Amino acid sequence: MIEIQKAPESKIDKINFDNLAFGQVFTDHMMECDFSDGKWQKPIIKPYGPLSLEPSARVFHYGQAVFEGMKAFKDSNDKIWLFRPDQNFERINKSSARLAIPEFPKDYFFEALEELLKLDKDWIKKGTGNSLYIRPFVIATEAGVSAAAAQEYKFMIICSPAQAYYSGEVRVKFSEKFSRAADGGVGFAKAAGNYGAQFYPTNLAKQEGFQQIIWTDANTHDYLEEAGTMNIFFRIGDTLVTAPTNDRILDGVTRKSVLTLAEEFNIPTEVRRVSVKEVVEAAKAGELKEMFGSGTATVINPIVGFGYKDEKFELPKMEESYASFFKDKLMKIQYNEAEDKFGWTYEVKQ
Amino acid sequence: MIEIQKAPESKIDKINFDNLAFGQVFTDHMMECDFSDGKWQKPIIKPYGPLSLEPSARVFHYGQAVFEGMKAFKDSNDKIWLFRPDQNFERINKSSARLAIPEFPKDYFFEALEELLKLDKDWIKKGTGNSLYIRPFVIATEAGVSAAAAQEYKFMIICSPAQAYYSGEVRVKFSEKFSRAADGGVGFAKAAGNYGAQFYPTNLAKQEGFQQIIWTDANTHDYLEEAGTMNIFFRIGDTLVTAPTNDRILDGVTRKSVLTLAEEFNIPTEVRRVSVKEVVEAAKAGELKEMFGSGTATVINPIVGFGYKDEKFELPKMEESYASFFKDKLMKIQYNEAEDKFGWTYEVKQ
Structure with missing residues (x-):
């Protein structure tokens, strides 16, 4: 037809x-x-x-x-x-x-x-x-x-x-002033306007040596939400933490696949609001072991450092990172090289 | 050239x-x-x-x-x-x-x-x-x-x-849930995405008998901001009240011209946050005499009623309304029929 x-x-x-x-x-x-x-x-x-x-x-x-x-x-x-x-x-x-x-x-x-x-x-x-x-x-x-x-x-x-998406070392800035989405707005949608609105603040962050922004809630700027083209995960100790989706945050397919894999492999996971304060304190205490973004283009994108106000933080290099674990698991399923126990793959009949 | x-x-x-x-x-x-x-x-x-x-x-x-x-x-x-x-x-x-x-x-x-x-x-x-x-x-x-x-x-x-823009009788709904713009976002800009994001909530309001939405602040929905294609004025008693511009509200050319004319003609004016509560109470007390929108397409658009939660309010018909006063003053200047003491008009030399 x-x-x-x-x-x-x-x-x-x-x-x-x-x-x-x-x-x-x-x-x-x-x-x-x-x-x-x-x-x-x-x-x-x-x-x-x-x-x-x-x-x-x-x-x-x-x-x-x-x-x-x-x-x-x-x-x-x-x-x-x-x-x-x-x-x-x-x-x-x-x-x-x-x-x-x-x-x-x-x-x-x-x-x-x-x-x-x-x-x-x-x-x-x-x-x-x-x-x-x-x-x-x-x-x-x-x-x-x-x-x-x-x-x-x-x-x-x-x-x-x-080809494999390699964006170089990614450092992110936590937003203090600019916002991506309002409560009751269109942040959860892949609306074209959500992207154009991010370019100017991102360009300012680039001038400070960051590649992307982690957007915070527009009301208080106290809670970390998403990166505009990626959802964001934190490894604090050995716990994987990410923000819940809401009407400001995209319900990422890679994000939800990571959460399913984490459960499957018994990785302790918390889906809850993540405060800037908590992440900064964890970084200072050496407890913030990883940050990474998830999205279709990049699959899993490790983040090597972040900035908040006038401080900059570098993350440790992990031998066995969650980022590479999830990336490997996801890609093996995507390329039909591993068992697809969740029914995620869809064959295009030729 | x-x-x-x-x-x-x-x-x-x-x-x-x-x-x-x-x-x-x-x-x-x-x-x-x-x-x-x-x-x-x-x-x-x-x-x-x-x-x-x-x-x-x-x-x-x-x-x-x-x-x-x-x-x-x-x-x-x-x-x-x-x-x-x-x-x-x-x-x-x-x-x-x-x-x-x-x-x-x-x-x-x-x-x-x-x-x-x-x-x-x-x-x-x-x-x-x-x-x-x-x-x-x-x-x-x-x-x-x-x-x-x-x-x-x-x-x-x-x-x-x-031709003269006549949109019929306009009733507006005060937004309780949906938002137009975030603090730190692009609400002050005439960005294309700001408009597409309003159509769905506006369609819902239309089903309830309203033609437009007055957007409230995304954080609390307690304060009235703008109508998406118009800035909004309230006449409470004989005082003209409108919200100050900020990074969520368009700095309308007609809006600022109305404020200048109000000063010129000694109309008491307050540019300050306008709460939903105040407007509802003024309507109940018979003190809310007028509401109108201002914008280039419509010049001045009188609003005959509004809805908030489950209540609907009709405004009185004013013999000598501020809306028609400002519309007449503005149009006379626009058509070169009145003195242009503020230097607003610009002749296109032929």
Whole structure:
């Protein structure tokens, strides 16, 4: 039922797969589905190429836009796997609902995604660390500058080949003044506007030698929440600690997978509010052994230090870190190299 | 120095100027200026038409987008006037700075805007209530799905002919749960994402018979802030009361003009936090005589009632309302029909 317009030729031979910057190169095809006349029309897979939109399209003016991040992996037998795609599907619809965007049908999503991956399967390279980053997104396309929810949208999926994500040593700053999200706001959604709002404070932090910000609650700035593109974990003593999700914090798929693995492997875990004070004191007492972020692009990203007010802290180098333990466990499941006892993997039938 | 590409023919004869929906029809030309190689390139005025953007353009994914709203007016001598355009210019750059978008040069802005208005001057109709709504906006155009500030942008100006804005009787709901902005967030900026985030709660309010929401502070929901597309004024007894601006509230041009006029005409005014409790009690005691919103599109929009929790309140009909007083004063200045003692008007030389 998906209409497929094949690209006349592939551009894959022009791509250097040993030197890929994240999110810069896209595959031969993309999925596009329009919402008009009150319903989602038929999805179309077509050659990757530019969009033509009216200058008054609502996405440019009112930020009605949400997205997801997913990955496809190829195992040694050339089978293609997704990791918990149902979670991303459900979440994009939760994000859409909060942004007054119509929800997308589940059968359209999975049929179109699988067709697209089959068509562009040569872009998914084998080998641990290699993957195809998948970006579903929805934008309000209706023309007209009046501030109300649009009646026309585009749901799209574009795909970008990715190598192992190495972002260098990451040091983070705990936010004292700027905020990412309000209670009763859209922080839990993957809303486009949540990201653009972080760039300026992050640029200021970069000038001080940090790569990212750990956002704190907007009311008091006393509690650590998330990093904007990652959820955050702390290892205090041998206890793994992370903040509970709420309407300000993204319900990360990698985050919840880490928590399940921690339970499986009897790692003591606390999901509770984490105060800046507690983390600073633990760092001073040598009890803060690790911090790491979790997210689809990075999987697990170790954090080597943090700053708060005028103080900077470096974390110890752990021989047996939780970060590498979880990263290894997750990636083995993602690449179909370990038993998938939680039913997380999803094979794309070819 | 502005490059002008004229439209081969005007579409103005096809437009019914007696039946214009707000923000749906655009003039023959638009202004476009690209930021690339670290600077704003030469502005171009060209025929109004669609934009071609990569599906990975950052505006679709990370919401780096800001805008302004302005109006041009034509007086009985065919002179064209803007109202405090310096304020809009300064504010779009403040919004841009917060969204990590490079600021736009003042000379480019005014030269391009004036050329555009001269070219499309026939679209500005005489007569009180008629105007040309001007929408400057900036979007991140750089391709690539990595969550960082873009290196490429488009600054555009599009124009839409507008009639007197009548939105019907407006009743507002005081927000109890949802929020528009966080302390330390982007509420003070005209960031695209601020608007999309309001549509869902506003749709819920509409189901209860309200047209708009008055947002309260995210921490306590005890204080009234703004309406999302309007600042809000209360007349309690004969005192005009409005909330001070802060990093959650837009510094409205119409709002500050009302405050200046109130001082000029000796209307007792208080700029201070306004609690929900105070307004509800004043309504119950018959002391709340008026509420109105102020903004560029609407000028002054009277509010006839409000709801809070399970209670609904109707406001009295005032013979001599502040709302109509300020609207009349402002419009007379805007249309060059009254003395402009504050230097608010700006003539577009033809």
